[in-house]
Amino acid sequence: MDDDLNVTIITFGGHVELHKYRYLYFTIMFVVYVLIICSNSTILSLIWVQKSLHEPMYIFIGALLFNSLLFSTCIYPKLLIDFLSEKQITSLSLCNLQSFTYYSLCGAEFLLLSAMAYDRYVSICKPLQYEVIMRTKTVVVLLILAWILPACQLVPSLFISKNYKVCHLTLNGIFCNNSISQLFCMTSRASYITYGAFIALNTVFLPMIFILFTYIKILIISFRSSARMRKKAAKTCSPHLLVMISFSCLCSYDIVIARLKIDLDRTARFIMTLQVVLYHPLFNPIIYGLKIEKIYRHLRKMFSYDKCLCV
Template sequence: MDSELNITYITLGGHVEVDKYRYLYFLMMFTVYFLIICSNSTIVYLIWVHQNLHKPMYIFIAALLLNSLLISTAIYPKLLIDLSEKQLISYSACLFQCFLYYSLNGSEFLLLAAMSYDRYVSICKPLQYHTIMKKTTVRIFLGFAWFVPACQVALPVSLSANTKLCNFTLKAIFCNNSIYKLHCVSSRALTVYSGIFFFNVTLLPVLFIIFTYTKIFIVTYQSRREVRMKAAQTCLPHLLVLISFSFLFTYDVVIVKLELELPKTIHFIMTLQVILYHPLFNPIIYGLKMKEIYNHIRRLFCQRKLHQHINK
């Protein structure tokens, strides 16, 4: 603690042999962050500029990829600074990073739920699609997805701001829910509220997604082969993203709540998966599996190659 400035600093102790592999870690993290920015931004840009992609399904995909960019930006810049200097962060900055991380992760689940509802209406109620999925409806879903988790995470984070700390070393490489283990006294109310938050922005959206995809499966099973193929083409990427994200987020939350003492190296590797795998997985899945987006990506790179060839 810096008594002169009255600032409490937390040591991020989740790194493994950071002094030995500092430059390797930095190069790897910088490369991954660069790829995350480029891949996600490219698809968001394509959806933004092409009129035929101005549909609810693609708008939700753009929002999901933008959300991944925001999550990565909340983590990677500080992570890169930590790899070049000491692994320290002020307690207030740590709480803010924790707030961004969990509110945006909550938004991810709600955006996936909105996407599943869009697919449900499109496949199960095609004649009513344009009546239900209006621009106003899409805006409400997007606002709800970002506003509700932020409000729910703000309360426990603000309550933790003035909580007395008895431990100043966080067993993580960024500020996650293990920050509550630094408190001198464990708050039962905080634990209950965290469970309610997890239920509201994780379990409820997942249950809703399971319900909508069950309905979609029933309808497509009774339809023609062409309908089943089209449904699989649009729904499969969404399910793959949901499964991967649910697994990684559940690990991040449950591993702290159960207080499992995993070897530091395993915990470090799994934490890297949480922040590395998903932001890169999203653009690959949607870029390759969504035909309209893939066609625009192919045209974009073909135009660049043609332009380079003409310049030569």
């Protein structure tokens, strides 16, 4: 606690051998961050520029990639600064803000995937009504709700934390996530756990159930239809399912380790935490760039054109 400024200083205690490998950590994570920015921005710009990609499916993909950029920017700059700093510290207010932003964007990810699943459901199961249902207004409303709803649900957490006294000043992690609750003095964590379960239910489990339900419906209708319909369903739905599965696995680690307080080895915790912020933002543009035929075709055309200019 800094008495002069009345600021509570939190120390990140999850780093491993930082004094020995700080420059290696920094170089790897900096390269990854640049790759995340470049890959996501490239496809995002392509969707923005190409009028043929101004369709709901591609707009939702663009929103998902933009969310990945926001997610990475929430974590990486502070992480890179900490790798080069003598002390890995932050203020409690900034820690609360980072945790709030982190989980808001995680919730937005699931809701965007839900919107994409709904779009695919309408496209494949109700093709004649697609243009009527998936109007521009509908797409805009779904995008706004995807970012607003998780943030609104998390606002109370900012006020709840102010009611608790800080008992511990070391956070068992490398950035602010669920483990922030372990800093506070709580005689009973029942209310905090109940609130966390409510948030997880609304932003993770219900969207996942909805996504699985829509894809099961798509699968049933596709198998009853022609081979062409099955091929279309596989091409457009498989990338979304891959992204959902990968992100769900990473989120489950965050919930299980932080909420259930599993005593995981420090090095294993460090590696797993890095994977949460490393794989997914890189995974999205690779999946959508390679698996979505229209985007892949534009990317190949763009890079082959650049190569021709160089020659």
